[in-house]
Amino acid sequence: MALLEVQNLVIDIPTDAGVLHAVSGISFSLERGETLAIVGESGSGKSLTSLALMDLLPRRAQRKADRIAFDGTDLQSISASGMRKLRGNRMAMIFQEPMTSLNPSYTIGNQLMEALTCHRRVPAKEARDRAIHLLEKVGITAADKRMGQYPHQLSGGLRQRVMIAMALMCGPDLIIADEPTTALDVTIQAQILHLIADLQKEFGMAVILITHDLGVVARVADKVGVMYAGRLVETGSARDVFKDPRHPYTRGLLECIPVPGRTQPGMPLGAIRGQVPNLIGKLEGCAFRNRCDFAAGECAGTIPLAAPTPAHDVRCVRLPALEATA
Amino acid sequence: MSSKDDTILELRDVTRTFRISQGMFRQKATLTAVAGVSLKVKRGEVYALVGESGSGKSTLAKMLLGLLPPSSGEILIDGTPIAATDRIAVARRIQPIFQDPYSSLNPRKSISQLIALPLVVHGIGTSAERQKKVAEMLDVVGLPRRLLDASPSQLSGGQRQRVAIARALVMKPEVVICDEPTSALDVSVQAQILNLLLELKKELGLTYFFISHNLAVVEHLADRVAVMYLGRFVEERTRAGLFAQPRHPYTRALLESVLTPDPDLGVPDTHLGATFPNPLTPVAGCAFHPRCPSALEICRVAPPPVAQQPDGWATCHLAQAASSPAPQPAH
Numbered sequence: 001m002a003l004l005e006v007q008n009l010v011i012d013i014p015t016d017a018g019v020l021h022a023v024s025g026i027s028f029s030l031e032r033g034e035t036l037a038i039v040g041e042s043g044s045g046k047s048l049t050s051l052a053l054m055d056l057l058p059r060r061a062q063r064k065a066d067r068i069a070f071d072g073t074d075l076q077s078i079s080a081s082g083m084r085k086l087r088g089n090r091m092a093m094i095f096q097e098p099m100t101s102l103n104p105s106y107t108i109g110n111q112l113m114e115a116l117t118c119h120r121r122v123p124a125k126e127a128r129d130r131a132i133h134l135l136e137k138v139g140i141t142a143a144d145k146r147m148g149q150y151p152h153q154l155s156g157g158l159r160q161r162v163m164i165a166m167a168l169m170c171g172p173d174l175i176i177a178d179e180p181t182t183a184l185d186v187t188i189q190a191q192i193l194h195l196i197a198d199l200q201k202e203f204g205m206a207v208i209l210i211t212h213d214l215g216v217v218a219r220v221a222d223k224v225g226v227m228y229a230g231r232l233v234e235t236g237s238a239r240d241v242f243k244d245p246r247h248p249y250t251r252g253l254l255e256c257i258p259v260p261g262r263t264q265p266g267m268p269l270g271a272i273r274g275q276v277p278n279l280i281g282k283l284e285g286c287a288f289r290n291r292c293d294f295a296a297g298e299c300a301g302t303i304p305l306a307a308p309t310p311a312h313d314v315r316c317v318r319l320p321a322l323e324a325t326a
Numbered sequence: 327m328s329s330k331d332d333t334i335l336e337l338r339d340v341t342r343t344f345r346i347s348q349g350m351f352r353q354k355a356t357l358t359a360v361a362g363v364s365l366k367v368k369r370g371e372v373y374a375l376v377g378e379s380g381s382g383k384s385t386l387a388k389m390l391l392g393l394l395p396p397s398s399g400e401i402l403i404d405g406t407p408i409a410a411t412d413r414i415a416v417a418r419r420i421q422p423i424f425q426d427p428y429s430s431l432n433p434r435k436s437i438s439q440l441i442a443l444p445l446v447v448h449g450i451g452t453s454a455e456r457q458k459k460v461a462e463m464l465d466v467v468g469l470p471r472r473l474l475d476a477s478p479s480q481l482s483g484g485q486r487q488r489v490a491i492a493r494a495l496v497m498k499p500e501v502v503i504c505d506e507p508t509s510a511l512d513v514s515v516q517a518q519i520l521n522l523l524l525e526l527k528k529e530l531g532l533t534y535f536f537i538s539h540n541l542a543v544v545e546h547l548a549d550r551v552a553v554m555y556l557g558r559f560v561e562e563r564t565r566a567g568l569f570a571q572p573r574h575p576y577t578r579a580l581l582e583s584v585l586t587p588d589p590d591l592g593v594p595d596t597h598l599g600a601t602f603p604n605p606l607t608p609v610a611g612c613a614f615h616p617r618c619p620s621a622l623e624i625c626r627v628a629p630p631p632v633a634q635q636p637d638g639w640a641t642c643h644l645a646q647a648a649s650s651p652a653p654q655p656a657h
Contacts, residue, residue, distance in 0.1 A: 041515075155380075186539060186580060194595065215587050216585055218588055219591060220593060221589075255517075257587065265565065268525075271521060272514040
């Protein structure tokens with residue numbers, strides 16, 4: 001049984017101008033120990049998807065789905081207190097901003113220990129020992145001393161490590177990491193990604209990585225989902241998506257980034273013309289068609305899932321035409 | 327043209343220190359944000375500066391813009407010291423593009439007011455002439471003219487950054503200081519802005535001082551690259567030389583940390599220690615030695631020498647050994 005199963009997840013946000021369809025029907029599943037990366041640009045709905053799984057959406061956002069199941073438990077029918085027992089305990093989240101997601105008026109130790117004591121009846125000594133153990137695990141030296149420090153006394157890289165340690169306090173089965181390295185320097189980024197991978201191996205955690213950084217995705221993900229305008233337009237193994245991208249949006253994205261050795265310095269980079277569509281009101285057809293070089297009349301209709309190879313799904317009706325130009 | 331005329335921007339041994347409060351009853355400490363930096367930017371080149379947060383990049387940018395005076399040393403534009411020049415006159419020749427177009431544009435002004443402001447400040451043209459100029463600038467940066475009366479909140483991130491570029495270029499500056507101009511943007515928008523910057527450079531003959539931590543972007547854009555670590559330049563090379571054969575271990579670690587979208591490669595190990603440098607307590611010898619994977623005994627005691635390279639230099643004991651022939655015995 002999959003650890004996490006999501007079928008047809010929809011997130012609607014009512015606004016003054018009409019309903020904003022932030023996420024319109026995405027499905028994916030995740031096994032224990034696996035890493036799924038959801039990649040997309042701002043406004044694609046990737047962060048809302050992660051909040052929806054944790055039931056942390058803003059109050060006015062409406063979540064609907066055919067099925068959201070975590071380890072066999074239906075998360076749609078679970079009570080608020082039942083969800084609170086899962087959240088932070090068996091499903092944990094690492095947020096993007098280590099500067100703002102720690103409470104500035106409590107010590108690191110206090111916040112780490114609380115993550116455990118609010119879920120388990122454990123003596124303070126045991127919580128403290130685990131906190132120190134995990135701080136050492138995430139590569140923080142003099143962990144004992146750090147426990148008494150406040151977030152402002154730590155650098156960005158250290159704060160992000162503290163966030164990871166906090167997410168691990170209860171030994172979760174699933175970690176959702178929303179842009180865990182975006183605010184960090186490149187050398188620290190590599191260290192944090194190593195750390196997540198090592199811990200994953202050691203504890204058998206599943207990880208959902210939400211990011212816009214294609215380099216990070218290619219290097220750490222088992223499975224990749226490319227999101228555009230609230231839909232998964234292409235899913236597959238990291239190899240499939242990066243070595244054999246099929247959707248015009250995925251191809252466009254990969255051409256946008258300068259890659260030493262592939263792009264010619266000083267020459268124009270590939271660019272996706274136009275802008276992300278407005279997601280308010282009724283949406284029909286492929287959301288990418290107004291920016292797509294291969295768009296045709298049929299793109300305005302329903303877009304079925306095409307699978308060029310097993311376990312590689314693409315939401316595009318123009319695949320045959322694309323193949324012809326490739 | 328002599329080689330001297332080629333230099334548009336020059337730093338001579340520039341240092342900037344700050345006094346940092348350590349608490350009410352403790353003595354203030356001195357933080358050296360920029361330590362003895364010298365550089366020459368040639369007219370028409372893209373000079374890139376890379377380094378991690380806290381390395382002093384932004385302090386350096388502020389000094390170039392005349393927003394912060396150096397504690398010691400000299401900054402010259404076209405051979406004239408900035409310190410001796412009126413700030414408004416400096417602004418005519420050097421203009422910035424900042425990282426975050428969400429905070430660098432006044433939300434209460436219209437797009438045309440934002441772009442026209444430098445012209446107003448410098449008292450250039452009549453109102454009608456300024457409006458004409460603003461409309462032309464919109465064409466240059468590829469924004470539709472219907473956005474003239476829009477406010478920044480109605481624009482996307484990429485459009486806002488185009489407004490910031492239009493505002494920087496409306497005075498026809500010679501040098502543009504680009505401080506992480508695409509870090510806050512999505513990848514598809516980043517590509518559009520980088521293409522625009524390259525195009526404008528060619529058309530208007532601009533010189534860019536380009537600050538970034540994204541080495542893939544730097545490799546794409548730069549002619550020469552300087553690497554900064556804890557306030558000091560540790561390596562300055564041509565783009566091709568630096569990316570093919572980095573001489574400083576820190577540069578090497580930075581290059582290894584670049585994650586290209588290749589699913590066959592894992593996450594690289596930079597072998598850098600986790601010891602985070604504290605700029606308030608400088609170490610003896612080479613500033614990088616606590617994190618350096620190949621540090622020698624000499625690195626802990628003696629400051630590194632400048633090792634000349636065919637296309638630049640690096641300050642490292644090891645680069646010195648690698649680039650010069652082995653020293654002959656004295657007798």
